Amino acid sequence: MGFKYGKPTVTLVVEAVKSLGGSATQVDVDTYLKKEYPNYKNNTYTNLNACSVNRNSPGSHSFNKYQRRSDDYQNPRNKYDQLFKRGDIYELYKPEIHGVWEIYCDEHSKWHTRIIDDSDEARYLERELEIQIESAEKLALEERKLRLISYEKHPQIRYVMTKVFLRNPYVVVEVLERAKGICEICKLKAPFLRAKDGRPYLEVHHIQPLSEGGMDIVENAQAICPNCHRKAHFGPITS
Known part of the structure; x- marks a missing residue:
């Protein structure tokens, strides 16, 4: 043929x-x-x-x-x-x-x-996001900006044992870069440095939760310390 x-x-x-x-x-x-x-x-x-x-x-x-x-x-x-x-x-x-x-x-x-591999899927998705974030961190700033613009604003949904959202790694990197190691809620330095690469440890939190229709975009995300992250989910907090 x-x-x-x-x-x-x-x-x-x-x-x-x-x-x-x-x-x-x-x-x-x-x-x-x-x-x-x-x-x-x-x-x-x-x-x-x-x-x-x-x-x-x-x-x-x-x-x-x-x-x-x-x-x-x-x-x-x-x-x-x-x-x-x-x-x-x-x-x-x-x-x-x-x-x-x-x-x-x-x-x-x-x-x-x-x-x-259902028993391992949630862990697999977390690992997948970590790999995506590491790849995004290696990109030049302009390339990352271009990919950020083209990425879907509403996260994909994958049904596993529970419903999970496939997060945008470029949003994670941009928000962490913006924070420069300072929690965007309490304004204190990150509590420790990551053993893997020595960078300040902050967690990316969505202001309007993805589960409530929030978009996976830089404007709807904050880089915050673990303590503020727990408060954001389990207690009253002011930003």
């Missing part, structure tokens, strides 16, 4: 992410492929999502209308489970970091994806 660019486009987008260091936005991939293939015209976004284990609509692609787990390496369609979508970034899928995912069909013949 002949392919317009010599290979299936779903293969091309994965190879592009690999060539771009294992992490790239849709724009990065599109730009890369247009340089490699001057006549390239394809739906990069659709192909990236088709190859992401946490894809939103697996039923949109015929090759994903098959129940499988992302760790089932004997399944020939596992070759499409190569990426993980984190906000607007696509990165090479690593089960030890991103967890094991499954495509399944419900009782209404609708196709979905879900993470299946």
Whole structure:
């Protein structure tokens, strides 16, 4: 079977992410492929999502209308489970970091994806946010600002044992940078430095809780000390 660019486009987008260091936005991939293939015209976004284990609509692609787990390496369609979508970034899928995912069909013949290591999922999501924050901290200020603007303001929801909100790592980094080690409520210095990197330890708190419809944006967040954070949730506090 002949392919317009010599290979299936779903293969091309994965190879592009690999060539771009294992992490790239849709724009990065599109730009890369247009340089490699001057006549390239394809739906990069659709192909990236088709190859992401946490894809939103697996039923949109015929090759994903098959129940499988992302760790089932004997399944020939596992070759499409190569990426993980984190906000607007696509990165090479690593089960030890991103967890094991499954495509399944419900009782209404609708196709979905879900993470299946349920007992560990809340911890996995916390770890995922930590990794995102570390990646965001390594970005140049201007790049982080651009990604902050493009990131979804209303957090995604993922249903696990309880409902959890997928927080924006760029908001976390921006708010911590703004605070410069000073609690934005009590105005005292952070109580200690993080053992990992020596930076002041503050926690990012949403003024209007995400669970009450608050947006995951810099303007709705504060960097505060653990004591003020507990007061904000469990006792009266004035800002």
